[in-house]
Amino acid sequence: MKELHSDILIIGGGLTGLMTAYALSPLKKNIIIIDKFDFGITKDANADxxxxxxxEGSKIFFEKINIWPQFSKYAEPIKYIKVVDRTENRKINFYNKNTSQYLGFIIKNIDLKNVIVHSLKTKKNIQLINNVNLKSLAHSDDFIHAFCNKLTIKSKLIIAADGKHSTVRHLLKTPIYHKNYNHSALVVNFHHTKNHNATAHELFFNSGPLAILPMKKIRTHLFSSSIIWSHDKSSVSQLKKIKPNLLRSILEEKVCKYTGGIKKIVDVQDFDLSAHINTKFYDKRLIYLADAAHSIHPIAGQGWNLGIRDIQNCLKAIQEGIDLGLDTGDPYVCKNYHDLSFADTYILYQITDKFNSIFLKDSFVLNRLRQLGFRIIENNKKIKNYITNFAMGI
Structure with missing residues (x-):
């Protein structure tokens, strides 16, 4: 069986794995990325x-590593976020007091992937290998070996970026804390009549939160947005099965005030909601990134941004190791990465879990507490700015 050698092997060719390879490429280390699917650039705008x-914090990092200019042409900025709890009488309006920055951006996954893959193919120290299935892992004194279906790769360090159901985590039997929310998220992309004015909405119902995210305009006479609606699994399953016209009527009842009439539903998807966090983000000559290390409830929209923080910490830990004369998979490097990432991730894991629980319940006491909390935040600029900066990741 063919054997390859690398300084860093990235397992998982999703957005996180690809972004990690790009961020680490200036280190001039030999990097291999493997995935069981294809890395090919697609021109089909409807593929994903x-x-x-x-x-905004992730965008600042992308500027530092010189990839934001390529992303920006596909990005729809978020200037305002409006949060509503049950009724318009309980709302918070967030905005960035720094007029030179936005709260965030919305980009299609396919555009992100195409930009990164195109950039990686220009890097001489990066090799992308598709249609590879990881079978087992083994260690020797100074290396970690990945045994796959058609080759073996000998590396100084493995970065596991292979998602929530990580094969690497399964093979190493890394323990996790896990929570199943018994909810699913209905994701609907659609065209509508009312200008979203670069505003995102988070609407809290007793059935679950509904987010409306502004998307880049596709049709000259219409606007585009994406709905992410958390609901119990049976309701989401039924919503996905019903006829488009009926689904449109149900959604319009919820969002018409913010989007105007829904002219066309472009795509409908659903996924089950759960959260997990590994008991540790590293092993011998191995580190876990993003969904392979943690997943959180989407209530705060911070999932991928938390993964980007992992990438920043990974880059920092490896660079510090190199400066100390250590190889990329040295125990100090792996433990340093864990120490940089774990605590903040655990806090956000707990915050999103508790927020979801608080907003789902409709008891008299919780209703009054939410009402009071919304009033305090809306009228206190210091608190509002703190929450805004936290959401922006700065």
Whole structure:
């Protein structure tokens, strides 16, 4: 069986794995990325209609590593975020007091992937290998070996970026804390009549939160947005099965005030909601990134941005190791990455979980507490600015 050698092997060719390779490329280390699917750039705009929310803090990092100019042409900015709890009488309006920045951006996943893959193919120290299935892992004194279906790769460090159901985590039996919310998220991309004015909405119902995210305009006479609606699994399953006209009527009842009439539903998807966090983000000559390390409730829209923070911490830990004369998979490097990432991730894991629980319940006491909390935040600029900066990741 063919054997390859690398300084860094990235397992998982999704957005996080690809972005990690790009961020680490200036280190001039030999990097291999493997994935069981194809890395090919697609020109089919409908191939993957999912979107990603990019916080201002992530955008600042992308500027530092010189990839934001390529992303920006596909990005729809978020200037305002309006949060509503049950009724318009309980709302908070967030905005960035720094007029030179936005709260965040929305970009289609396919556009992100195409930009990164195109950039990686210009890097001589990066090799992309598709249609590879990881079978097992083994260690020797100074290396970690990945045994795959058609080759073996000998590396100094493995970065596991292979998603929530990580094969690497399964093979190493890394323990996790896990929570199943018994909810699913209905994701609907659609065209509508009313200008969204670069405003995102978070609407809290007793059935679950509904987010409306502004998307880049596709048709000259219409506007585009994406809905992410959390609901119990049976309701989401039924909503996905019903006829488009009936679904449009149900959605319009919820969002018409903000989007105007829905002219066309472009795409409907659903996924189950759960959260997890590994008990540790590293092993011998291995680190876990993003969904392979953690996943959180989407109530705050911070999932991918948390993964970007992992990438920043990974880059920092490896660079510090190199400066100390250590190789990329040295125990100090792996433990340093864990220490940089774990605590903040655990806090956000707990915050999103508790927020979801608080907003789902409709008891008299919780209703009054939410009402009071919304009033205090809306009228206190210091608190509002703190929450805004936290959401922006700065």
């Amino acid at each position: 209609l999912r979107t990603t929310a990019i916080a």
